[in-house]
Amino acid sequence: MAGQGDPNAQADLYRHYSKAMYSLCIRMTGDPDDAKDVLQDTFITAFRHLGQLKQPAAFAGWLRRITINKCIQFGKNNDQWSSLDQEATHPEEDQDGAWWLKIPIQLVQWEIKNLPAGCRQVFVLFALENFGHRDIARNLGISESTSKTQYQRARKLLRDRITKKMHLHG
C-alpha cells in the first residue's frame, strides 16, 4: 500500500520506524536539526523507491541501509575530521574493566552524540551497525588504519567522559 503512494500507509511506516531511524541519525550527525533533515531525506527516498523493494519483510533493513547511506553522505559533505590523538592509536583492551556495565545505556547514547564528528561516525558504524573497518574505510573514504584508530579514540573519549560524569554525580 505504501509503495503505491497511500499516505496513510506511509504515515504508519513513518510512525513505526521514525524513532529508531532518528536515533541512528542523531548518533551519526551529532545534531538534532541535521538528524531531522537526514531523517526526512531518508523517508522521502524510501517511499519514492518502495516499489523496488521485492520483499516487504526486508523493509526495516532496507530503510536502515538508506539511513546509514544518507548519514554517511551528510558527514562527507559537512563534517571535518579532527587530527588524531597519537596516544590513542593502539588498541586499548578494556584496561579498567567493563566500565560500561556500571552506567545507564542512555548515557552512552548521549555521549556518542557528543563525540567529535569523524570518530563518532566510525564508532557508530563499527560498534552499532556492525560494519568492518574495511567497509567503513570504503564508505567514508579513509584508510582502514584510520578507521581503527578513530574507533579506539572514540572508545577512549567515551570512557573518559562517562567515568568523569559518573564521578561528578556520584
Add this chain to the structure above:
Amino acid sequence: MDKLKRYLLRHKDELDVDAPPDDAWEPIASKLSDGPYPANLSTMPGFPAKPPVSGRLVRYLVAACLIGLAGIGFWLVVRDQKVPVKATANSNGAGDIKKPAHADGTRRDTIRVREEPSGKELVRNSGAPKRPRHKAGTPAPVDPSDAIGVIDNSYSSLIDDQLRKLRATPLYAENGDYFSFYADQLKQMDQDENQVRSDIKTFGLTSEFLEQLINVYQQKLNLLNNLRKEVNKMNNKVRGKQTPSPKAVVHYLNI
C-alpha cells in the same frame, strides 16, 4: 569482537531513545504529494541524473531501427531464395501430402486435406490465397529517403516469412474455427494499417503516423508469433499422445 561492541550490539534497541520532532513528518508528506514518483533508479543517490532525450536523438534512433529492419528483411529474402522450405508435414514418414485448392472461393481459416498412404509429392500453397500486399521474395525497390518504403519492405518481409511458415505447418489437432480469432485479429490490423496509410496520404507523413504504422506491423508480428506458438503447442500435444494414422485428418491455416 571486543566486549564493548558486543555489549552495545546486544542493547542497540535500548539506545533508540531520541524521538524526532513532531513537525518532521509534514515536509515528508508534502514532498511526497508534490508529483508522481520517479519511475527509475536515476533519481537514487549515487545514480547520475538522466539527461533529457532530444528530438534529434529520437530521429537517429528511429533511423537506426529502420536500417536494421531493412537489413533483416533483405537477409530473409536472400535466405528464402537460396534455401527451399522444408516439408514438416509428415511426422510418421508414411507419405507426402497433396493439398487441394479450395474451389468455393469463400474465406476459410483452414483447408481440409486427407493424408494419402501413397508417396505423392507435397505441393505447398498451391491453393492458398496469397495476401496481395505482401509479395514474398520480391521486395519492391526502395528509395532510401522514403521511410514508408523502408518500413514496408522490411516488415513485409518478416510478416511474409511468418505467414509462409504458418501456412506450411500442418494442424493435427484443431480445425479452422479454433484459430479464427487470429484471422479476425489480422483482418482488423489490416484495416488499421489501411487507415494509417489513408491518414498519411491526407495529412502527410508525421512521426506520429510513422509510429502508428510501425506499431501495427509490430502487432502483426506478435500475433503471428503467438499463433505459431499455439499451433506448435497443439501439435506437440497430439504427437505426444498418439502416432498419427495414415487416415488422420490434417488441416492447414489459410490466413
